[in-house]
Amino acid sequence: MTQHLVDARAPRDLTAFIAELPKAELHVHHVGSASPRIVSELAARHPDSKVPTDPGALVDYFTFTDFAHFIEVYLSVVDLIRTPEDVRLLTYEVARDLARQQVRYAELTITPFSSTRRGIDERAFMDAIEDARKAAEAEFGTVLRWCFDIPGEAGLEAAEETTRLATDDRLRPEGLVSFGLGGPEVGVPRPQFKPYFDRAIAAGLHSVPHAGETTGPETVWDALTHLRAERIGHGTSSARDPKLLAHLAEHRIPLEVCPTSNIATRAVSTLDEHPVKEFVKAGVVVTINSDDPPMFGTDLDNEYAVAARLLDLDERGLADLAKNAVDASFLDAAGKARIKGEIDTYTAGWLDR
Numbered sequence: 023m024t025q026h027l028v029d030a031r032a033p034r035d036l037t038a039f040i041a042e043l044p045k046a047e048l049h050v051h052h053v054g055s056a057s058p059r060i061v062s063e064l065a066a067r068h069p070d071s072k073v074p075t076d077p078g079a080l081v082d083y084f085t086f087t088d089f090a091h092f093i094e095v096y097l098s099v100v101d102l103i104r105t106p107e108d109v110r111l112l113t114y115e116v117a118r119d120l121a122r123q124q125v126r127y128a129e130l131t132i133t134p135f136s137s138t139r140r141g142i143d144e145r146a147f148m149d150a151i152e153d154a155r156k157a158a159e160a161e162f163g164t165v166l167r168w169c170f171d172i173p174g175e176a177g178l179e180a181a182e183e184t185t186r187l188a189t190d191d192r193l194r195p196e197g198l199v200s201f202g203l204g205g206p207e208v209g210v211p212r213p214q215f216k217p218y219f220d221r222a223i224a225a226g227l228h229s230v231p232h233a234g235e236t237t238g239p240e241t242v243w244d245a246l247t248h249l250r251a252e253r254i255g256h257g258t259s260s261a262r263d264p265k266l267l268a269h270l271a272e273h274r275i276p277l278e279v280c281p282t283s284n285i286a287t288r289a290v291s292t293l294d295e296h297p298v299k300e301f302v303k304a305g306v307v308v309t310i311n312s313d314d315p316p317m318f319g320t321d322l323d324n325e326y327a328v329a330a331r332l333l334d335l336d337e338r339g340l341a342d343l344a345k346n347a348v349d350a351s352f353l354d355a356a357g358k359a360r361i362k363g364e365i366d367t368y369t370a371g372w373l374d375r
């Protein structure tokens with residue numbers, strides 16, 4: 023855990039409730055989910071890297087001065103993923119960590135461009151993530167789905183490559199459900215990605231770009247208008263535009279809120295200044311997510327504890343938050359009903375103790 027972050031764990035009884043609450047995670051990055059053990063194992067495999075091999079040293083390494091510094095460190099971890107076996111190991115271990123937190127369903131954001139440009143064969147990459155997905159579902163019961171995102175700062179070459187990998191019927195993995203846009207927002211206008219999102223949407227993928235994480239509400243409007251966003255990654259700055267909040271609420275466009283991430287990248291100064299309460303007050307559908315959990319010294323359970331504190335939630339409120347994520351997911355109706363049923367049964371049993 024990074025020490026600079028506030029320990030926002032809920033009081034003991036809610037912590038125990040959250041730990042066993044069945045959950046869905048909609049905004050979590052593949053490489054950004056590598057546990058200290060996996061990062062140090064990969065760093066030891068590749069000793070030319072500047073990433074520390076000692077898990078203890080990662081606490082300092084994962085302390086960020088700003089968003090640009092976060093991306094620089096993130097890419098140094100991306101550089102550790104060099105073989106299809108690295109990809110498989112990482113994906114499988116991420117699923118194990120999710121399962122430990124009772125995550126029944128997760129949409130994992132993967133940046134295939136970063137791997138193919140580093141020389142991993144595209145067919146072997148797809149096979150590695152699919153193999154790990156199937157093994158994780160069979161062994162842990164956690165259902166994984168993929169969001170392929172364009173690393174926006176890498177430009178239109180990255181957009182073209184990501185779109186090709188996501189839409190070519192011979193490559194496109196079975197678990198792929200959505201198409202995203204990540205990385206820095208400053209100097210990376212969203213409208214330029216419209217043709218790529220149009221192609222992905224035409225191929226049946228859902229649109230889930232990051233927007234309004236490090237720039238203003240106009241970026242969220244761009245994501246809605248040009249990229250036809252069905253959910254918004256972060257959307258933090260939406261709080262500065264009442265018309266935007268009303269639009270998100272009216273059209274039931276969920277926000278993928280990641281409170282601790284916003285503090286760790288210094289997009290928001292303190293947790294108490296986080297606008298999540300304003301979103302709820304405005305009637306916006308809020309989902310709670312962990313983004314890059316080990317890099318931000320958090321996990322999904324901690325993010326629910328943070329939300330409980332910021333939104334003053336009890337067990338029923340937390341269960342509603344968990345159901346928001348299921349409803350906002352791209353799971354089919356039967357899958358949604360199954361997990362929501364589990365959440366209700368668990369919550370009723372807990373309150374009847």
Ligand SMILES: O=C(O)c1cccc(C(=O)CC[C@H]2O[C@@H](n3cnc4c(=O)[nH]cnc43)[C@H](O)[C@@H]2O)c1
Binds near residue numbers: 136171175313314
């Ligand atoms: O892989 C490359 O070679 C490359 C070249 C230029 C730029 C990039 C990126 O910008 C990669 C950024 C990468 O960051 C991921 N990510 C993880 N957490 C967040 C977040 O909180 N906000 C935005 N992006 C995030 C994202 O998946 C991008 O792919 C790469």
Ligand SMILES: [Zn+2]
Binds near residue numbers: 049051204255
């Ligand atoms: Zn993200």
